[in-house]
Amino acid sequence: MSIVAEKWHHxxxxxxxxxxxxxxxxxxxxxxxxxxxxxxxxDLSSTNVTGEGxxxxxxxxxxxxxxxxxxxRGVPRGLKQWHDQSKLSNLVVALDGLGSD
Numbered sequence: 242m243s244i245v246a247e248k249w250h251h252x253x254x255x256x257x258x259x260x261x262x263x264x265x266x267x268x269x270x271x272x273x274x275x276x277x278x279x280x281x282x283x284d285l286s287s288t289n290v291t292g293e294g295x296x297x298x299x300x301x302x303x304x305x306x307x308x309x310x311x312x313x314r315g316v317p318r319g320l321k322q323w324h325d326q327s328k329l330s331n332l333v334v335a336l337d338g339l340g341s342d
Contacts, residue, residue, distance in 0.1 A: 242268050250275035257284040259309065266294030266315075272301035284309040291315030296336040305329060 242258065256277075258264045269290055272280075280302035285295065286309045295316060299305060308324045310316050317339070324332050 243271055246271040246275045246277075250277055252279055253277055254279045255282040256280065257282075258288060259284045259286040261288055264288035264290060266291055266297070269294045269298040269301075272298050275301075277302045278304065280305055282307040285313060286310065287312040289313075289315060292317055292320065292336050292339045295320075296333075296339070299329070299333060299336070308332070 242264070245253070245256075250272075258268075264285065265288070268288075269285075281304055283298065283302060283305060285298070290298070290310075290313055292315065295308075295310060295313075299308070306326045306329075308329065310321050311323065313321055317335075320332060320335060
């Protein structure tokens, strides 16, 4: 994933890494390192990302409109779902309550 983030971070708009148990908070830290200014859809379903990792990923994707967190074991119940643009602000508030950098 580091190659993808490094090479296409400036133009990547959709990323689906679902059902990949190798994706975790350390993986999404790459988003923060490179920034994903055009990312609109991110599918993290069935990965090992936690709520804190999701929060960091969201901070790196200012244009995010859709986020899939279904079946993410490290994400709190109630947040494991598809989040569209109308639900993302509520998700930010919920994740901010979990902790900070």
